[in-house]
Amino acid sequence: MNEPKPLPIAARAEGCPFTPADELYEMQRSEELPRIMVPSPLLDEFEAATITRYEDAKNALSDTRLRMGFVFDPEAPRTMLNQPGNLLNYNGADHSRLRRMLTGAFTVKRVRSLRPMIERIVSDRLDAVEQAGAGADLVQLFSTPIPTLVICELLGVPYADRADFQHRAQVGLDVNTSRETQIRNLAEMDEYMATLIASHRESPGDNLLGSVVREHGDELTDDELVGIGNMLLIAGHETTASMLSASTTLLLRNPDQLAVVRDEPDAVDGAVEELLRYCSPATAMPRQAAADMSVRDQEIGEGERVVVSVLAANRDLPEAEERDLDELDVRNPPKHHVTFGYGAHQCLGQQLARMELRIALPALFNRFPTLRFACPEEDIEYRTKALVFGVRNLPVTW
Amino acid sequence: MNVDVDQPRCVAAGHCVSAAPEVFDQRDEDGVVVLLDETPGEHEHERVREAALLCPSAAITVREGERPS
Numbered sequence: 001m002n003e004p005k006p007l008p009i010a011a012r013a014e015g016c017p018f019t020p021a022d023e024l025y026e027m028q029r030s031e032e033l034p035r036i037m038v039p040s041p042l043l044d045e046f047e048a049a050t051i052t053r054y055e056d057a058k059n060a061l062s063d064t065r066l067r068m069g070f071v072f073d074p075e076a077p078r079t080m081l082n083q084p085g086n087l088l089n090y091n092g093a094d095h096s097r098l099r100r101m102l103t104g105a106f107t108v109k110r111v112r113s114l115r116p117m118i119e120r121i122v123s124d125r126l127d128a129v130e131q132a133g134a135g136a137d138l139v140q141l142f143s144t145p146i147p148t149l150v151i152c153e154l155l156g157v158p159y160a161d162r163a164d165f166q167h168r169a170q171v172g173l174d175v176n177t178s179r180e181t182q183i184r185n186l187a188e189m190d191e192y193m194a195t196l197i198a199s200h201r202e203s204p205g206d207n208l209l210g211s212v213v214r215e216h217g218d219e220l221t222d223d224e225l226v227g228i229g230n231m232l233l234i235a236g237h238e239t240t241a242s243m244l245s246a247s248t249t250l251l252l253r254n255p256d257q258l259a260v261v262r263d264e265p266d267a268v269d270g271a272v273e274e275l276l277r278y279c280s281p282a283t284a285m286p287r288q289a290a291a292d293m294s295v296r297d298q299e300i301g302e303g304e305r306v307v308v309s310v311l312a313a314n315r316d317l318p319e320a321e322e323r324d325l326d327e328l329d330v331r332n333p334p335k336h337h338v339t340f341g342y343g344a345h346q347c348l349g350q351q352l353a354r355m356e357l358r359i360a361l362p363a364l365f366n367r368f369p370t371l372r373f374a375c376p377e378e379d380i381e382y383r384t385k386a387l388v389f390g391v392r393n394l395p396v397t398w
Numbered sequence: 399m400n401v402d403v404d405q406p407r408c409v410a411a412g413h414c415v416s417a418a419p420e421v422f423d424q425r426d427e428d429g430v431v432v433l434l435d436e437t438p439g440e441h442e443h444e445r446v447r448e449a450a451l452l453c454p455s456a457a458i459t460v461r462e463g464e465r466p467s
Contacts, residue, residue, distance in 0.1 A: 062454065062455070062456070096409075099409065099410075100410070100428045100429075100430070101428075103409070103410035103428050103429035103430070104410075104425075104426060104427045104428045104429050106410070106412070106429060107410065107412060107415075107424040107426070107429040108412040108415045108416055108424060109415075109424065109426070111412075215427070335448070335451065336451060336452055340411075341454070342454045343409075343454055343455065344409050344454075344455055346409060346411050346454035346455075347411075350411065350412075351411075351412045351416075
């Protein structure tokens with residue numbers, strides 16, 4: 001076994017924030033699964049066998065011997081991961097049972113019915129951008145609020161509570177915060193979510209959380225419902241916000257491809273898949289081996305942690321033989337990608353995320369057909385070391 | 399082409415319904431796959447193959463070349 005390397009799993013090429021670092025490609029070429037150190041606000045830093053090839057990623061993520069590795073421990077302090085009700089804490093039959101109480105709310109049909117609500121939110125945010133005028137920061141005014149407001153609708157969060165709610169959501173996924181900050185923030189989230197659950201118990205709202213309480217309330221404890229609420233918030237917020245900012249930045253850097261998203265409604269769905277592949281906002285997915293096992297012919301020992309580099313795997317699709325996957329090509333969407341993961345844990349809210357992107361991106365470019373950066377391109381700051389890739393600031397003009 | 403679905407395996411990701419809505423549907427209560435057409439016509443074959451490829455839980459089995467039974 002080789003020595004673990006201190007390389008951030010989300011590392012990018014020098015000066016190219018959307019391109020994986022050469023070291024990640026080196027790992028991909030290696031027959032072995034290199035061991036590297038993965039940063040985590042909750043586990044400090046942990047060593048993990050790194051999976052960077054697409055076929056390996058699919059096989060690993062659908063192998064039931066690779067568990068989520070963060071099973072709920074009632075004795076340990078509550079954290080975002082150590083919480084009942086969060087699907088990321090469950091495996092096998094327990095996971096399926098809980099997931100099936102939620103999947104009815106995320107069917108293709110149900111998500112389609114949310115379109116008018118999402119369009120209204122997007123349109124309001126575009127008004128806010130227009131009012132802010134030249135120099136408006138799309139991260140603050142557009143990408144971050146849209147998914148949060150959608151989740152607020154799904155959970156039934158009253159308007160007056162939304163600013164605090166959004167702040168806690170941001171802290172929850174900030175890898176630059178201490179474990180203590182995370183635990184304190186989660187306690188606040190729990191407290192708020194508990195009052196929300198109590199009001200749904202009293203009178204289930206006409207929204208996603210209300211319908212879970214109405215249909216499965218007698219099978220779920222308050223604790224589990226709080227965890228479900230927090231999971232939906234965290235999972236639905238940061239990744240979609242990052243995708244909106246990253247996609248917009250990427251398209252502003254590629255005006256011919258921006259024009260496709262703006263002017264060709266039939267091309268939007270495919271373009272969104274290509275943007276999902278290319279941006280890979282959840283850059284890495286951690287697991288833990290429940291038994292001695294192998295991926296390809298590479299051995300992984302029982303108890304070993306494993307991390308799948310979604311970023312690297314998405315540049316290694318079978319299409320690599322026909323096209324350069326380091327080039328963005330919205331007219332040539334991938335047949336498949338692992339941005340939402342794979343296997344039994346594949347993203348519960350992926351159809352919702354797609355819907356938000358398919359509505360928000362064309363709406364933005366149609367409202368502001370001459371949209372461009374309001375600062376030199378090199379002043380845009382990226383979060384390239386975080387587990388969720390993102391853009392810190394996106395000032396625009398038109 | 400013969401299509402079979404494994405409902406207990408299904409994780410309700412919704413790819414099949416998006417890819418081939420004439421062949422697959424989802425149960426309202428939990429999103430689990432419902433097979434609408436076991437022997438889809440030729441015009442559906444490409445979409446059904448795509449659905450099987452995208453399915454994250456390998457819950458769709460496609461047997462090619464078989465006549466409707």
